[in-house]
Amino acid sequence: xxxxxxxxxxxxxxxxxxxxxxxxxxxxxxxxxxxxxxxxxxxxxxxxxxxxxxxxxxxxxxxxxxxxxxxxxxxxxxxxxxxxxxxxxxxxxxxxxxxxxxxxxxxxxxxxxxxxxxxxxxxxxxxxxxxxxxxxxxxxxxxxxxxxxxxxxxxxxxxxxxxxxxxxxxxxxxxxxxxxxxxxxxxxxxxxxxxxxxxxxxxxxxxxxxxxxxxxxxxxxxxxxxxxxxx
Ligand SMILES: [Zn+2]
Ligand SMILES: [Zn+2]
Numbered sequence: 001x002x003x004x005x006x007x008x009x010x011x012x013x014x015x016x017x018x019x020x021x022x023x024x025x026x027x028x029x030x031x032x033x034x035x036x037x038x039x040x041x042x043x044x045x046x047x048x049x050x051x052x053x054x055x056x057x058x059x060x061x062x063x064x065x066x067x068x069x070x071x072x073x074x075x076x077x078x079x080x081x082x083x084x085x086x087x088x089x090x091x092x093x094x095x096x097x098x099x100x101x102x103x104x105x106x107x108x109x110x111x112x113x114x115x116x117x118x119x120x121x122x123x124x125x126x127x128x129x130x131x132x133x134x135x136x137x138x139x140x141x142x143x144x145x146x147x148x149x150x151x152x153x154x155x156x157x158x159x160x161x162x163x164x165x166x167x168x169x170x171x172x173x174x175x176x177x178x179x180x181x182x183x184x185x186x187x188x189x190x191x192x193x194x195x196x197x198x199x200x201x202x203x204x205x206x207x208x209x210x211x212x213x214x215x216x217x218x219x220x221x222x223x224x225x226x227x228x229x230x231x
Contacts, residue, residue: 152190
């Protein structure tokens with residue numbers, strides 16, 4: 001569960017303090033809905049964004065569903081690929097947000113790191129045709145990228161190897177790193193991998209994702225085999 005009424009209330013109060021043009025418009029035992037404006041003011045390279053966005057922030061209560069944002073004034077182009085037809089913003093992969101907030105969900109940090117950054121990345125992409133901080137793909141590709149960032153791996157194959165290692169092996173700093181560098185774990189990817197060894201919930205989220213990926217890959221291989229046979 002991400003929020004109870006007790007944990008959500010002080011965080012929402014703090015959020016309204018940070019973003020004074022937001023207000024609670026609906027509140028019941030299952031969710032709190034905020035509506036209003038946020039000012040996004042950010043500078044990156046030579047690009048300055050200073051723009052107000054109108055949005056709904058929905059904070060589910062008593063649920064494992066992450067908070068989400070609706071672009072109520074349709075300020076994002078409908079054909080932008082990180083945008084759902086119902087106006088919901090595709091902020092990042094769920095796993096990325098969940099692991100970022102493993103120690104407790106922080107609405108203020110979420111607004112700044114995911115919501116504000118979403119708008120900034122969108123405007124930057126509209127103007128320059130590239131993403132300022134890289135782009136996250138959808139589906140399994142996006143999931144792999146999420147772990148690639150967490151594990152500081154150089155590509156998806158290496159990421160996959162490290163994930164399997166975390167799932168199946170105990171951590172011993174002097175053992176060789178599974179990336180194949182020949183260095184001991186502690187001097188290689190070990191530091192990044194420890195996040196998952198130290199925190200049971202992070203590890204659970206990761207191994208669940210890995211099981212999904214394994215299943216998808218197995219299905220894909222099965223389809224390939226079938227196509228070959230059919231020829
Ligand atoms: Zn997306
Ligand atoms: Zn390594």
